[in-house]
Amino acid sequence: MLSATEPGSACVSLASLHKGARGVVRSILSADSTALGDSAGSTISRRLAELGFVPGEPFHVIEEVWPGGDPMAVRVGSSVFALRRREAHAVLVEVAS
Secondary structure (H helix, E strand, O other): OEEOOOOOOOOEEHHHOOOOOEEEEEEEOOOOOOEOOOOOOOEHHHHHHHHOOOOOOEEEEEEEOOOOOOOEEEEEOOEEEEEOHHHHOOEEEEEOO
């Protein structure tokens, strides 16, 4: 697991958030062994890290598809990505107050 959690910080799954939520990525769960179906056998957690979902990086949920909220558009750093909720479950974040 990639991690940069601080004592006392409350982390939640990115998948549980809605449009307008902002904060900082704290960790990526590597216990997710779901392969994405490519020839390298990449996992969701590896792909998320490659996209920039790394500890300390700011994020902003900028949109959710209606109805159902899946996928969601998330800005991380200076890029915007569409993530399915099942992928976003692997990203633990600290939400800004």
